[in-house]
Amino acid sequence: MKTDYSIGIDIGGTNTDLGLVDSNGHCVVIQRFATEDHGNAIEFVDELVNQIKMMLSETGIHKISGIGVGVPNGNYYTGCIDNAVNLNFKGKIYLKDLIQERIDVNVVVSNDANAAAYGEMIYGAARRMRHFIMFTLGTGVGSGIVIDGKLVHGFDGYAGELGHAILHPNGRLCNCGRRGCLEQYTSARGIKKTYIELLQQSGKSLTEEEMEKINGKDISDRATQGDVLAIKTYRLVGDALGLAMANAVAFSSPEAIFLMGGPVKAGEVLLEPLRKSFNDNILSIYKGRVKILISGLNENQSAILGAAALTRA
């Protein structure tokens, strides 16, 4: 079978990664440039297209089947980025049109969590699954829902914002303007916040600088070494996520729920309380029938693979 190639692009607030991916899900080459260097969308797309052309000329591969883009607030139906909080480009950016004005190829845009779910289905551990949900834990918490082998986009392209399901009414203020969203407790930032709160409650006073320095890896290292408050932090994260996942099961009856992202690297210290909370909270008809799995994609390439997989939608 002749190999064909697509390009996957992952646009984040700090960096944009792009990769050339073959039909078996191998990243042939990866490039990166700074998203934040570009103050407006036109400049950014000019740079992006230059990078794509450079990649194609360097690899000698000139025919691609499409370009997939995973980006916060990316809309599958319109090909636009709508008011992404973490990007310099505000308002509505007609990303798909801007790329296609410069390169004549199929372009598919979606949000990053949907891309992750699609990547899992095309190249990862969900290859033979028709019903699953992906939770991505990072700076925020995203989710992608696959039902009957199809990614759910919803009426207007915004389906699957389970990170903004309210877990604690009147809880922590979220970037979305409401309070108590799941992502405020289970994202990398949320986990850090919980750990700092527990430290402060235990009577430890921390300087701004000390607080700034603590990162997710520190907390998971401390938990592995037996630090009681770090272990409690992950128990609270597991409780919250397990509950949210049990509720999500009642919505679409998935075969599995996948987890992806930095906080998942904490391993059993997170997964053990998560499984317990999931089993305690799940409706009895689903009990023992839904797998909790870690993404099967290479972590450094998962966003690119997911974006590239969108072109196979």
Ligand SMILES: [Zn+2]
């Ligand atoms: Zn929110």
